[in-house]
């Protein structure tokens with residue numbers, strides 16, 4: 001069933017787990033993430049970022065996410081990741097997305113507030129959730145992060161009326177190694193300034209124990225995971241092609257990734273919840 005971000009994050013906040021924002025790049029990975037959610041009986045967020053949208057038009061992604069949500073046995077959020085214009089958010093809402101992230105993190109505080117608030121107004125009219133970002137989450141071997149200021153987070157949350165807040169507390173996008181050091185003290189200061197569910201981008205780089213701690217002991221309710229899953233995709237595809245060198249059919253080739261990606265997504269879902277005794 002289709003769900004908004006608010007619907008899935010409120011359960012996560014009260015019950016002490018986090019919902020993964022699974023980065024979708026195509027049909028096979030989207031199917032795998034929903035299967036993983038069903039297998040673990042947990043909601044999932046399918047998210048289309050700028051790379052995905054450059055490859056597949058938003059209206060196609062909207063229909064695909066909606067269809068997967070409609071037939072799923074668990075709540076599925078159709079989320080637009082890192083939109084930088086109101087127009088992109090409008091197109092996504094028209095296409096059936098139930099949640100949008102407006103990324104004004106490269107703007108001044110005033111401009112970020114002004115534009116995010118406009119997205120919130122539009123989203124409210126359509127019953128869609130909004131994620132905003134305050135501070136700046138940098139990129140591995142790219143732009144440097146700017147840590148989230150708790151007072152700015154408080155002002156931003158009040159004025160924009162977003163449903164979830166992406167923060168910068170040591171997390172970095174596109175990390176291939178799990179060596180991100182989360183600043184839990186900085187996170188506590190943000191938690192003291194706002195009651196909003198918090199979002200961590202760059203989840204792939206965070207060690208497993210810290211992921212679980214974020215999910216179960218803090219108000220972080222959404223962790224975005226992309227790089228780690230893209231690595232699983234690449235490895236599974238390569239191994240299938242090596243094992244069956246004469247294969248040429250696109251569907252046969254791509255089907256090879258679904259099971260490994262489902263297993264990897266289940267592993268992430270278990271990582272973002274309290275440890276079950278003796279099971280993981």
Ligand SMILES: [Zn+2]
Nearest residue numbers: 173201202224
């Ligand atoms: Zn991000």
